[in-house]
Amino acid sequence: MRIPRIASIVPIGFNPRAFTFLLLSALCVRAQLLPASSPEQAVVQILTASQTPDFDAPWRFDSVRRSTGTGFVIEGGRILTNAHVIAWAKQILVRRYQDPRLLPARVVYAGHDCDLAIVELLDPKGLEGVSPLTLGELPAVQSTVVTIGYPAGGEQISFTRGVVSRIEMQAYAHPGNRSLLAVQTDAAINPGNSGGPVLQEGKVAGVAFQGIPGLQNAGFFIPPEVVRHFLKDVADGRYDGVPLAGVTLEPLQNPAYRRQLGLADDGRGARVDALRPDGAAMRVLRRDDVVLEVGGLAVGSDGMVLYRGNRVSASVAFQQPQSGEPVRLKIWRDRAELTLDLPMEAYRGDRLAGRSYDTLPRYFVHAGLVFTPLSADYLETVGRPGRDNLWAGLAKLIYELRGRPLEEPATVRAEPIVLATILPHPVNADFSMRGGALVNRINGVRIERLEDVIRALSENQGERHVLEFDGPDQGPLEAINRAAAAAAHTEILRTYAIPSDQRL
Numbered sequence: 001m002r003i004p005r006i007a008s009i010v011p012i013g014f015n016p017r018a019f020t021f022l023l024l025s026a027l028c029v030r031a032q033l034l035p036a037s038s039p040e041q042a043v044v045q046i047l048t049a050s051q052t053p054d055f056d057a058p059w060r061f062d063s064v065r066r067s068t069g070t071g072f073v074i075e076g077g078r079i080l081t082n083a084h085v086i087a088w089a090k091q092i093l094v095r096r097y098q099d100p101r102l103l104p105a106r107v108v109y110a111g112h113d114c115d116l117a118i119v120e121l122l123d124p125k126g127l128e129g130v131s132p133l134t135l136g137e138l139p140a141v142q143s144t145v146v147t148i149g150y151p152a153g154g155e156q157i158s159f160t161r162g163v164v165s166r167i168e169m170q171a172y173a174h175p176g177n178r179s180l181l182a183v184q185t186d187a188a189i190n191p192g193n194s195g196g197p198v199l200q201e202g203k204v205a206g207v208a209f210q211g212i213p214g215l216q217n218a219g220f221f222i223p224p225e226v227v228r229h230f231l232k233d234v235a236d237g238r239y240d241g242v243p244l245a246g247v248t249l250e251p252l253q254n255p256a257y258r259r260q261l262g263l264a265d266d267g268r269g270a271r272v273d274a275l276r277p278d279g280a281a282m283r284v285l286r287r288d289d290v291v292l293e294v295g296g297l298a299v300g301s302d303g304m305v306l307y308r309g310n311r312v313s314a315s316v317a318f319q320q321p322q323s324g325e326p327v328r329l330k331i332w333r334d335r336a337e338l339t340l341d342l343p344m345e346a347y348r349g350d351r352l353a354g355r356s357y358d359t360l361p362r363y364f365v366h367a368g369l370v371f372t373p374l375s376a377d378y379l380e381t382v383g384r385p386g387r388d389n390l391w392a393g394l395a396k397l398i399y400e401l402r403g404r405p406l407e408e409p410a411t412v413r414a415e416p417i418v419l420a421t422i423l424p425h426p427v428n429a430d431f432s433m434r435g436g437a438l439v440n441r442i443n444g445v446r447i448e449r450l451e452d453v454i455r456a457l458s459e460n461q462g463e464r465h466v467l468e469f470d471g472p473d474q475g476p477l478e479a480i481n482r483a484a485a486a487a488a489h490t491e492i493l494r495t496y497a498i499p500s501d502q503r504l
Contacts, residue, residue: 020481039199040097042073042112042133045150046081046119046195047102055381056420057499058361058372063265064090070149070196070208073132077124080227081195083110084174087357090490094121097157109234113241113346113355115174115209116222116230117195122248131164133141134204135224139164139183147208147221149196157475162219167310170220172418173210176376177354180242181307181316182220189219204235209398212463225320240323241346246279247272249291249303249314258301261290262335269332270303270314277409284342285331293330295320303459318344352415353401354377362450365476365501368423368492369467371453374401374438374473382436393436396470400438415449419469423496433478437469450504 009392033477046069046255054060069085071094079094086107093102110117121127139145144195145159185198189208198206198221206221209436227241233239250273252258255265263269275282285291292298294317297305305314321327323346331338354376363372372378374397383394397418405412421435422428439447442456443466445454457465493501 005200017386039133039147042130043096043097043196044071044079044147046071046085047087047093048089050088050477051090052088053361055361058363067268068150068192069194070120073127073130075132076312077127079119081117081119083112083115085195086117086119092119095314109239109244110229112229113175113178114226115172119356127337133197133204135227136200136205138202138223140275141166145185145205146199146352147193147196149193149208151190151192153194160188169313169315175354177350180226180379181223183223184218184220193247238258242319243321243323243344244347245281245318246276246287247281248274251302252290253301263332267301269301270299280343280345284340289331291329294318362501363503365498366427366457367480367489368425370420371417372420373450374418395437413448416451417450423492425488426494427484428480431478439469441468
């Protein structure tokens with residue numbers, strides 16, 4: 001609504017007192033229609049300069065990359081955004097709506113598993129006069145939402161309207177190994193929109209965070225439930241993470257199998273198919289238990305629950321508690337119904353299978369042999385376009401990282417180590433292995449973590465170091481003269497400008 005422009009020429013018969021009354025009345029009406037602070041005032045552009053490590057040569061970094069994202073002011077004078085907007089950031093600058101100033105900021109909390117982060121200005125006065133946005137509720141499917149942000153293709157703030165298409169558990173691209181509740185919309189969500197609010201009736205219905213390449217008119221935002229969980233988590237000054245039960249449920253829809261278990265064919269209950277050995281559920285559940293209810297939500301025979309009017313994976317119910325809190329279960333075991341409390345915990349055991357942030361990669365270099373943990377980051381690095389070491393053994397490493405923990409948990413190493421690369425030098429010229437292989441044993445010592453590499457090399461008193469590769473059984477062997485390797489070590493570090501032979 002715009003106030004009509006008032007003519008500079010007063011008409012004949014003009015009554016100043018009546019005109020003043022009408023003008024004040026119009027202003028009062030406008031004040032009732034518009035909020036005191038419109039939502040865009042709380043939406044900011046975030047400019048970052050970031051630098052990621054090279055996980056194939058972990059003492060090095062890639063070039064500095066500049067990018068932009070969006071955030072919005074929340075209660076307490078802080079800014080909520082996506083974790084991927086500020087990941088690996090060396091500098092963070094914030095630009096307010098229609099303000100040319102660049103305001104330095106820092107990360108306060110980063111939840112990389114849920115792709116949310118809180119940023120604050122170094123000078124809190126920079127947000128004076130800005131009213132925070134408030135969280136709303138999970139929007140209904142087919143309802144309308146508006147995304148606000150600073151997408152690529154322009155400098156000004158952008159508004160896009162769309163419809164909520166569906167609500168379900170989605171893989172979050174930022175961590176790479178977590179699935180949480182997400183909302184799909186046909187409102188345009190483009191690079192630069194990340195971290196911006198998705199509004200419904202003036203309240204935050206979610207945080208824009210990702211799309212799917214090649215899928216048109218489909219963007220995703222993080223719903224209020226996940227945002228509230230994150231904000232409650234950090235309220236004690238520390239971020240613990242979204243808890244994981246470590247249980248895999250399978251549909252239980254075969255009537256004959258249900259009769260064998262003593263269950264009615266009533267569409268209730270999903271079977272426990274697998275339990276992570278170090279997961280919370282291992283202490284409470286057994287394989288072939290039937291989960292009937294989680295946190296008050298009935299589990300269907302398809303492994304789904306009805307969550308706020310949406311049929312989604314039962315895993316959403318396990319994610320409701322904070323780390324350290326229990327969730328109540330109703331299960332069917334030995335033809336009887338039981339009620340159990342399952343203590344929920346944030347899980348770190350699969351950290352290498354997901355992308356890591358803000359923690360520099362561990363490595364050890366000896367005689368030009370570069371050892372580093374096998375991780376999702378390492379696999380992505382060696383698989384980048386233009387890399388010349390995309391070799392057939394990549395499938396073995398993928399299995400070691402993601403397949404073995406599920407299929408052969410008893411043989412899993414705490415931190416699988418790869419020979420990432422070999423820095424050429426006469427001392428290692430006879431190596432036929434050129435890097436990218438899983439290290440099995442060194443001098444007879446099974447390598448469970450990086451410290452085992454250091455111990456196996458430092459404690460060996462034999463004439464040569466013997467390295468075995470590829471899997472739990474004996475694989476390819478390589479050997480290097482121990483004395484020659486020690487003598488060449490410092491020269492190799494200097495030649496390749498490696499500042500330290502280790503980062504542990």
